Amino acid sequence: MESSDNKKFSVAEDETGKGCTFAFTGEGHTIGNALRYLLIKNQDVEFCGYSVPHPAEPVMNIRLQTYKNPPLETLEASLNQLTSVCDLLLSKLDSKNI
Amino acid sequence: MSEVYRGRAPNIEINKITREKIKFTLSGVDSSVANSLRRVMIAEVPTMAIDVVHIHTNTSSLHDEFIAHRLGLIPLISENQDNYDFPRDCKCTGHCEHCAVQFRLKVKNQEGGVLDVTSRDLRHLSQQGNDVRPADSDGPILILKLRKNQEIDITCNARKGIGKEHAKWSPVATAVFKYTPDIYLNQQRLESQFTAEERKEIVNSCPVGVYKLNEESNIEVVKLNKCMFCEECMRKGEMIITRSASALLNVHDNVVRVSQLKDRFIFKVESSGALKPESIVSKAFTILTKKLDDIKQLIPPLINTR
Numbered sequence: 195m196e197s198s199d200n201k202k203f204s205v206a207e208d209e210t211g212k213g214c215t216f217a218f219t220g221e222g223h224t225i226g227n228a229l230r231y232l233l234i235k236n237q238d239v240e241f242c243g244y245s246v247p248h249p250a251e252p253v254m255n256i257r258l259q260t261y262k263n264p265p266l267e268t269l270e271a272s273l274n275q276l277t278s279v280c281d282l283l284l285s286k287l288d289s290k291n292i
Numbered sequence: 293m294s295e296v297y298r299g300r301a302p303n304i305e306i307n308k309i310t311r312e313k314i315k316f317t318l319s320g321v322d323s324s325v326a327n328s329l330r331r332v333m334i335a336e337v338p339t340m341a342i343d344v345v346h347i348h349t350n351t352s353s354l355h356d357e358f359i360a361h362r363l364g365l366i367p368l369i370s371e372n373q374d375n376y377d378f379p380r381d382c383k384c385t386g387h388c389e390h391c392a393v394q395f396r397l398k399v400k401n402q403e404g405g406v407l408d409v410t411s412r413d414l415r416h417l418s419q420q421g422n423d424v425r426p427a428d429s430d431g432p433i434l435i436l437k438l439r440k441n442q443e444i445d446i447t448c449n450a451r452k453g454i455g456k457e458h459a460k461w462s463p464v465a466t467a468v469f470k471y472t473p474d475i476y477l478n479q480q481r482l483e484s485q486f487t488a489e490e491r492k493e494i495v496n497s498c499p500v501g502v503y504k505l506n507e508e509s510n511i512e513v514v515k516l517n518k519c520m521f522c523e524e525c526m527r528k529g530e531m532i533i534t535r536s537a538s539a540l541l542n543v544h545d546n547v548v549r550v551s552q553l554k555d556r557f558i559f560k561v562e563s564s565g566a567l568k569p570e571s572i573v574s575k576a577f578t579i580l581t582k583k584l585d586d587i588k589q590l591i592p593p594l595i596n597t598r
């Protein structure tokens with residue numbers, strides 16, 4: 195079973211430093227597709243795609259190539275972006291006071 | 293942040309809430325974000341469900357596994373699930389009051405006839421955990437039936453889990469979204485080139501009753517959100533144009549046009565009874581944020597080691 199403490203994250207970096215493949219253990223389409231969308235909207239991103247190589251394995255990969263900034267920083271920025279969207283929507287929902 | 297979504301700020305509007313259902317509109321986000329929300333509601337919002345079943349006596353006509361499965365599927369009120377730990381996170385080795393709520397089901401049919409055993413026969417083994425109980429306010433949930441002298445004696449533990457592991461922990465019965473429909477009616481052409489009879493044909497072509505004829509026998513959109521994009525109304529409009537004399541004019545300029553607003557989503561979420569529908573939605577956002585935080589926690593050490 196998937197447990198909260200076996201979440202892992204690893205990076206395979208190209209020699210150029212402009213391309214990275216990130217492997218997320220314990221994540222899937224839920225996060226993958228949303229991050230992919232945010233990343234391809236980023237002007238600095240040359241290429242971004244995600245895949246879940248096998249549905250029985252809890253691994254999701256994101257391939258990211260950038261023009262200028264380090265890919266890891268770009269990824270982190272997209273994580274923050276998605277967090278702020280969630281926070282904003284949650285606060286809007288809470289303010290409805292149901 | 294908001295500028296990534298075609299210049300609209302993310303927003304959420306609630307259209308309708310009942311005890312078991314919520315309808316809301318999520319706007320200013322991409323479909324991938326809407327889909328994340330939907331996936332989290334289905335598979336990652338935790339609830340309590342019966343998970344470990346000890347069968348002491350079972351002389352009923354159903355076999356043990358079948359009963360265990362039926363017990364698991366009974367929705368348990370889980371509003372206080374935050375007070376419980378996931379069994380894997382709990383320090384105890386078996387079960388304790390922090391990770392499990394124990395029930396006993398002990399029934400014997402002594403009177404003859406057929407006796408229904410329902411969720412109302414489940415008794416808490418201890419005082420603690422009374423907040424976790426079957427969500428059966430709409431009527432008892434049938435578990436099995438006993439004939440004369442048949443007997444059942446079971447102890448079971450309700451534990452916390454998520455729908456990803458087993459569907460019994462999913463708090464929703466339905467969690468779906470669709471794009472917001474956008475209907476354009478060329479009223480001018482509808483009035484000048486169509487007869488009242490033809491307008492009525494268009495109104496009747498919609499299988500879900502989106503349109504209505506008003507007093508002047510003009511087409512009016514009355515139930516926009518019901519639209520399911522079948523395009524029957526568009527086809528009917530085209531057909532009428534083609535068969536009438538106005539075919540020579542501009543066939544390709546539709547009098548009725550249905551399109552989708554791709555950054556406004558109409559959500560419909562039905563609870564299984566375990567959680568209030570509105571708390572399913574707000575918990576889903578919290579969980580999504582937590583998933584992202586977990587990933588962020590894993591990133592900094594990597595930067596430093598490089």
Ligand code: SF4
Binds near residue numbers: 497500520521524550
């Ligand atoms: S597309 Fe289908 S459901 Fe929507 S308004 Fe037209 S006929 Fe009705």
Ligand SMILES: [Zn+2]
Binds near residue numbers: 388390391
């Ligand atoms: Zn425990």
